[in-house]
Amino acid sequence: MSQLAILGGPKAISHANPNLFRWSDVTSEHEEAVLDVLRRGAMSGTDVTRQFEREYAAWQGQTYAVGFNTGTAALHTAMWAVGVRAGDEVLCQSITYWASILPVYSLGATPVFIDIEHHSLCIDPDLLEARIGPRTRAIVVTHNMGYPTDMDRVMAVARRHGLKVIEDVSHAHGGVFLGRRLGTIGDVAAFSCMSGKSFPIGEGGMLTTDDTEIHDRAIAFAHYERFDETIEEPDLAPYRGLPMGGTKYRMHQMSSAVGRVQLRTYDQRMDGIQRAMNEFWDLLEGVPGLHPHRVDPSSGSTMGGWYNPKGLYAPEELGGLSVTRFCQAVKAEGIDCRPGLVYKPLHLHPLFHTADVYGHGKPTRVAFATRDVRERRGDLPVAENIGKHVYGIPWFRSYDRDAIARYAEAFRKVVANHGELLAGDTGDAPSVADWQNEPLI
Ligand SMILES: Cc1ncc(COP(=O)(O)O)c(C=O)c1O
Numbered sequence: 001m002s003q004l005a006i007l008g009g010p011k012a013i014s015h016a017n018p019n020l021f022r023w024s025d026v027t028s029e030h031e032e033a034v035l036d037v038l039r040r041g042a043m044s045g046t047d048v049t050r051q052f053e054r055e056y057a058a059w060q061g062q063t064y065a066v067g068f069n070t071g072t073a074a075l076h077t078a079m080w081a082v083g084v085r086a087g088d089e090v091l092c093q094s095i096t097y098w099a100s101i102l103p104v105y106s107l108g109a110t111p112v113f114i115d116i117e118h119h120s121l122c123i124d125p126d127l128l129e130a131r132i133g134p135r136t137r138a139i140v141v142t143h144n145m146g147y148p149t150d151m152d153r154v155m156a157v158a159r160r161h162g163l164k165v166i167e168d169v170s171h172a173h174g175g176v177f178l179g180r181r182l183g184t185i186g187d188v189a190a191f192s193c194m195s196g197k198s199f200p201i202g203e204g205g206m207l208t209t210d211d212t213e214i215h216d217r218a219i220a221f222a223h224y225e226r227f228d229e230t231i232e233e234p235d236l237a238p239y240r241g242l243p244m245g246g247t248k249y250r251m252h253q254m255s256s257a258v259g260r261v262q263l264r265t266y267d268q269r270m271d272g273i274q275r276a277m278n279e280f281w282d283l284l285e286g287v288p289g290l291h292p293h294r295v296d297p298s299s300g301s302t303m304g305g306w307y308n309p310k311g312l313y314a315p316e317e318l319g320g321l322s323v324t325r326f327c328q329a330v331k332a333e334g335i336d337c338r339p340g341l342v343y344k345p346l347h348l349h350p351l352f353h354t355a356d357v358y359g360h361g362k363p364t365r366v367a368f369a370t371r372d373v374r375e376r377r378g379d380l381p382v383a384e385n386i387g388k389h390v391y392g393i394p395w396f397r398s399y400d401r402d403a404i405a406r407y408a409e410a411f412r413k414v415v416a417n418h419g420e421l422l423a424g425d426t427g428d429a430p431s432v433a434d435w436q437n438e439p440l441i
Pocket of ligand 1: 070071072073075096097099100142168170171191192193194204205
């Protein structure tokens, strides 16, 4: 095996095919759809969005889909729609994008953070029950980096305690948990469709549910122009015409138009991604230190469009080589490989400890709650260390057997020569796993 590029050897990937990693093909169909909205001056309308919603709901196999201008807005609305109110608590994993939970603050509610499972990077269902209190209202789960949360175990806890479940499917459009489409198992689902996602439409979000009451509340909260006589809930009807959330979350119709086109080819594109990513991991089977973050392809579950895929790193199998040094070596081979997750443990951020966002004269995390639920360092050990055990892998957007083999070979090359990297290893910077902000409580 040739010398590592970081030590002066030849690069394993000397030229990358940009098409392999392109976010999406932009076809004349996309262009025409967007231009039609623009030419009609229909950017703020709802006709294209409603068509997109009908098609998205049919694709999901659900009764309702409601378009939003962001995934964050869909999550905020979902929280109110399932009944999160002042003084309530909402359980959520500590390792996720902030929008999975932060909107609860603006509803007067308090987040309670749960540790993740190492193998899935998703919420650990075994840890939910211990943190449920009298004011716990809901659980938010993120199918992290495409990995389906164990929804059977989450739903069992939720039903036992009368809690609502919000699925954040922003990383897993089209993913499946044991034969059931993600987003259809909890009470309501929210999807980000911003440009970086596997189902990108520009900026936008989607809320889906089979529950008429949740649907009606979502409209009442954020879509005043649709909050009309079709919304019959007796406790909503008196307020028709104005948004109960004081929010205007309508989807931009240029995004809806792109979304409609994306939907036509998404299943096919997802199949290509799944085939490519599974083959990549098959080629790395048994390589020490590198473990897949994926579900068994024969299990009846899938990773959807494999958003932002990761590998699980075991430094102890590579003589203690830090993930940072490992990634430097992979990068030198011509692959964009970053150590850690983009996410840091939310429960360690000062916004959830000391910040007085609304001027209560005390931290917001405490001001809204009937008990102090702030976690301390050491309470969620998997989340606090996971950054040192994760690295980015190529996100193949289409199947190209030879290219996939070359990329897998580059990873093998670094592992085969890892002993030569130990001397120059200065370890992981704290920022790989943690925030750089100042102390907590
Ligand atoms: C897990 C998760 N939830 C929510 C969001 C928020 O979505 P948006 O950026 O569309 O507001 C994102 C992405 O940005 C995300 O990754």
